[in-house]
Amino acid sequence: MTNPYVILYGVGGWAQRWEIAPDQVEKTQGQLDSVGQDVVGHLPVVDPQTDAPATLVVNWAAVAAAVIVASDSALPGGQQTGQYA
Numbered sequence: 001m002t003n004p005y006v007i008l009y010g011v012g013g014w015a016q017r018w019e020i021a022p023d024q025v026e027k028t029q030g031q032l033d034s035v036g037q038d039v040v041g042h043l044p045v046v047d048p049q050t051d052a053p054a055t056l057v058v059n060w061a062a063v064a065a066a067v068i069v070a071s072d073s074a075l076p077g078g079q080q081t082g083q084y085a
Contacts, residue, residue, distance in 0.1 A: 004070030006032075006043060011064045018045040018056055020068065028068060034060040 006028055008016045020028050024044040031041045043056040 002070065003046065004068055006045070007067050007069060008058065008063050009065040011062050018043065019048065020044065021046055021053060025068065025070075031058070032066045032068070034058075035063050035066050037061065 003022055004020045004025055006018050006020055008018075010016075021044065028043055031043055034041050038061045041058045041060055043058055045054050045056045046052070047054040
């Protein structure tokens with residue numbers, strides 16, 4: 001099974017993709033409500049080089065859209081989720 005990913009799309013046209021540990025999906029979903037707001041958030045992600053847990057600090061005002069994508073079995077309820085500003 002492939003872990004889910006959060007994809008962030010920036011106001012200036014940038015995009016970032018980060019792996020999420022399966023047990024951190026709900027915490028990440030809760031952060032997506034901050035897209036476009038003038039707040040800083042912390043996303044639990046997986047370091048791509050070490051596979052160790054890491055924390056991504058996000059300035060949500062710079063994020064235009066965010067989505068979590070995964071195989072159906074990787075997300076609670078099997079649904080993709082996202083938010084845009």
